[in-house]
Amino acid sequence: MMPLDCIWGVSLFLSLSLGWTKAQQPNYTRPVFQCGGDLVADSGFVGSEGFPSYYKPNSKCTWRITVPEGNLVTLTFRIFDLEADSQCRYDYLDVYNGHSNLVQKLGRFCGTFRPGTLISTTNKMMLEMVSDEENQGRGFVAYFSGTPPYVHDQQFCGEKFTKAQGEIKTPNWPDKKYPAGASCSWLITVEPDMIIQVKFDKFALEVDSYCRFDYVAFFNGGEKDDSRLIGKYCGDETPEPIISTGNVLLVQFVSDLSVTSDGFLAHYTSIRRGSPDSRASTRTIPQKPAPERPATTPQPPVPTTKLVPPPPPEPTVRAKPVKPTRSRTQGASSLCPKACKRDGTIKTSFCASEFVITGKVTSVTPGPRGSLNINVSLLKAYKAGRLTITQVGETMSVKLVSQCRKCPLLRRGANHILMGQVDEDGRGIVAPGAFVAPYRAAHHKLLMNISKQRC
Template identity: 35%
Template sequence: MIFAILKVIVHEEFNPMKPINHDIAVLVLVRNIIFGAEIQPVCLPSPDENFPSGSLCVALGWGRIEESGPTSNSLQQVTLPIVDHDVCMRAMETLGPSATFRTAVCAGFPEGGKDACQGDSGGPFLCPRSHGSWVLVGVTSWGMGCARSWSNNMMLPLDKKGSPGIFTDVKKMLKWLYAKLDQAESSILSPTASCSPKNQILTGTTGTLKLPKYPTRYYLNNEECAWTIYVPEGKHILLTFRHFDLEFDNFCDLDYLAVYTEKGSLIGKFCGSDRPRPLLITNNKVKLKFISDFKIYRTGFSLFYEAVEPQTYPDSECGSVAVISGEGEIQTMNHPEKYRNNANCKWIIICPSSFRIKITFQVFEVEPSIGCVFDYVLIYTDLVGINVAGRFCGFYIPDPIESTSNVMQIVFSSDSQTGCKAAPILPMFINQSITIAEEAIPNSWPWHVSIKYVRKHICSGVIVSETFVLTSASCIVQTGQFRDLLLVVAGLHDLERSEDAQIGSVKEIHVHPNFVLLTMENDIALIELKEEFQFNDYVQPVCFPLSDIIVEPSSICVVSGWDLNGEGETSTKLQQQEVPIETDGVCESYYGTISESMVCAGVAKGQDTCLVSI
């Protein structure tokens, strides 16, 4: 796409005679850029974001591919390390006093060989964040030659000397850049409140921090605010968010509230409209910083702080995120009694920057499952939650874990199931086939039940609790009006033998209100029983998936039932079969359109059908 330029805004302090400083400009286009898969805006750095010397970053451009050489017809990229500021300054001083700078970042190799070149000026110099996004750290500005060595400049004549690549430091230009980019339209909803003074001290045993303050509704763009909260010596701080509404992005790099320890270590960054959980700071001092960029503004936040007594076991009830500075001990809620379902606990442990953290487990009893997908302890060595040090469940005490930095994050999660766990009798597969069903190990699928009408097996279901069974609506909708003739039988392997069986009569049938028999849309129903199942090795509830679990196409799953042989054949013994998840496209080629409430699994049989459709 080609755009005409409406206006050029050059930095007011740029001097063409000394082009290294304030070498930046904004081009205002005559029409808006339409973003899509091939055109996206770049991420700007946060005011408190740093990329240390040695960080590998990338310069892009269509400039010369070598000094005095031809320009490129295709976009080129070169990876360069950031050079320490003092090292760069010493190299630049060999070129003369006019070559020093205040608003640039340097990158390159002392021996040369790789560099941006003529024609690349104005292009991006990008560094990757830890979570993978790229941020505009610099704008290509200047260099002595292209890819020359600059390690021995003192020994060379001026026309042979080199320099690191010089890029305008975008972070140092942010205030100017935001002012030029701010596109907020004036209206009665425009924000008018800023945080003043910029660094506020809040003391006492309780208090409230609001941004913006009443009666203003919105915070300003281009803000940078800071607060320090002190409570009496010997107390800890509990931060409770009463309102939270900031611009959202996945990693909170635009507008955000950052929380730091007394020593300046980052505890967390928060954005969006979901209120963060309370933060329990095991110290009497905490620092907060609010940043907003030039684009979207919202209604801000309100938090209540209070001094609380130190706890022996921080966050044992999982009501808050516990931030622990120094040594300590943590535990799940109710320990040594059983923990609760639906737990979502988090501890952040921070030590001085020169130290590392070691975690030693003393007691460990967490519901076991393959892959630890239901209840688990998850340990990260970062705050973002990318670098996983371990994921644990079961009854074996994990080995001690040491961090790679001064930060460690511990997450404990339990699902919603009462007694949901791995089958006491493990399933086995003899055939190892995705086309042939085989007899299951007896009672290895203890949640699978037979639904009988007039004591004859008509379809299957799964136990979800002591009094509820999940099945398909198509299975039950036609016989549901005769529920007194229905029975649910659990603990079965052989339909003709019932030594371990438990039989339940039907109290109520709950069919999905949007079930459509013609299309099988929302084909699901719950059967409510009059009597409770008694869970044992043969009768167990099934586990539900977590909301963030995605089953990818080609994943191998298992179906079980008494009628997997197809063509109306029914076995008296429970059968099992491994089946691959199919893509929606493959499924639709056999069945036509499927909806978002469906998943397809199985393998093609001939050219006209799939073995299993779920």
């Protein structure tokens, strides 16, 4: 959670600020944030109910922001502290490009990782925060302001495509860099029996390990609340082809108000469901990371000669109802071989796997039908694709399922190389013959070299 001295410092700063709206009535010491309201002003602050106290359980609050006509709403988060979940199912904040949840959603956010700047395409924006009955955080505080549109509206782009193929590119491509404060959406709809493949010809966005600032995101589904994130990409390494699961794909490009880059050029085509192309990999080459933080510096594996028995559940983690593991793990006990042996080399396994990561195994707990549930604190993702990576502060974590309890060998507290496939819920599946090995710092260069080669 957020340190108290930081929270009270922000609170003092807010109490001295002007421009409070009807929904945010100040008292004599600091502003009092209420559950929702209409915020009509040139600029101001919006925050969760009762901030900096913990927000209420089982609540739903809606704020409608309106800035002067002819301006756009820019929303910048100062504090963000909601319950963390890889899919933001329990406590979350939705931001919409207008005053309705039927318009384009600019994002759903949870955890303690502060979102990047959001910009609407009109003078209206809506925030909707939902909490369940447990595990409340401090909430959020954000500053909104009216921003004049750029000349010729070059920072806004997008189109609705219904043709079988087309082109997607950032503003100003290829003459100069894309503008700061860009917000673009392309909605692609093809024939019902077809799916959509997007291939990048060129790709150069601002580099950030978590793609907080400039990024392009792909969603299965349309502009409403039923869309599901496929992936979010930035940096200067070209992603591999993106393939939708249905005949509708939403593509969103966002840049913040600072650093810009050359942008991207991509082409989409419709392909028949079930064709060889439709089964091609949707995996992506991970973005070139920003300089490693000290907390993520790889450490030597913990020396041990036997498997550590699964630990009891951690008291700070509540038991949430989860969907049962899908058919890949059913009957897993019958998959266990007599002797643990990898099926391929590090190179062949890299190419055959949907995810390739390095990280520390932080917990191992029994799952259904002889499987194991594994939590991994991520060091680096060399391939991620549809794998769900949870952001909690500056720590990244991954949930994996091992189909066999005894194979491959995993040691709690040790760093590993882990490869495998990804199920429909974004969980990594580690088969008995998957490439799993103790990780050492020397492996990083080898994995980076393999990631740059064609499979």
